[in-house]
Amino acid sequence: MFSKACEYGIRAAVYIALQSLEGRRVSVNEIAEEIDSPIAFTAKILQQLSRNNVIHSVKGPTGGFEIERTDMETVKLNLIVKAIDGDQIYVGCGLGLKECDADKPCPLHDKFVDIRTDLRHMLESTSLYELATGLEVGLTYLKR
Amino acid sequence: MFSKACEYGIRAAVYIALQSLEGRRVSVNEIAEEIDSPIAFTAKILQQLSRNNVIHSVKGPTGGFEIERTDMETVKLNLIVKAIDGDQIYVGCGLGLKECDADKPCPLHDKFVDIRTDLRHMLESTSLYELATGLEVGLTYLKR
DNA sequence: TATTAATCGGACAAAAATGTCCTTTATTTA
DNA sequence: TAAATAAAGGACATTTTTGTCCGATTAATA
Structure with a gap:
């Protein structure tokens, strides 16, 4: 995915x-x-996120990465996905056809659009704050 | 995808x-x-599909590939996806964690499961026959 | 001001996915 | 039976993704 x-x-x-x-x-x-x-590899990815203002970086001793509280609520997952994978998930035909749209749909077009729309909504509505607090409360886990 | x-x-x-x-x-x-x-490259893929009984191949002159009418209705997209990409889509954590399940879910687990379930249902319920007849009637297109 | 700790950024390396070429095998037909 | 046709399969090539290494840059502090 x-x-x-x-x-x-x-x-x-x-x-x-x-x-x-x-x-x-x-x-x-x-x-x-x-x-x-x-x-x-992670360092490279953090650079990309930093350049795209998803996270904030500070150089030198005591430096590192952080995210301001307000940004945490503003930044939705779709921003991160876009910063790293680009439009990939949002654009293009599910079967890889160059010319495929509602006018000249591929056999899978409609069903594919449905799923992708759901995915897009999920990514657009999920904030870092929401995910981080889930972790904080011990409802979810990140390791391994 | x-x-x-x-x-x-x-x-x-x-x-x-x-x-x-x-x-x-x-x-x-x-x-x-x-x-x-x-x-x-397509030839390789057809071999895989043939070995997995998704399509039927015939060697020699007048040979080629075909699908029996009954198979067309039986064969759902998930069979094709499994034959080529394996379990990829069905198995594993959306964030790539090794240990992630309902017990110890990653922050995205539930939302990811929802989308993947929809995708799985779509693939399990869509037959080649359905897609082929859409093409036949001129409702959908395959080229480019 | 020298040292140290941290990100930045470029070049390189390894692995996986995608794609090509060519020989072998099976089968039809002249 | 020989020639022609089409898939099967192995080896190789290219491209993309993933991952590493190392020097440059920035900033804190002793």
């Missing part, structure tokens, strides 16, 4: 959000350790 | 079904031409 990069990106962002709720700024090393992902 | 291989596989299977409805057996070359896919 999502690329590996995107999976790591979402997990990282949720972890950063969780720690930011506690006022902690976290390093790539800690993030990669906590979400069980390859360090250097 | 699907791999390229899977997209080609579904398109090919639908085209074969359509032609089989007219009593025509079709060659890899014709299939690749009609669904606009790389020939040799």
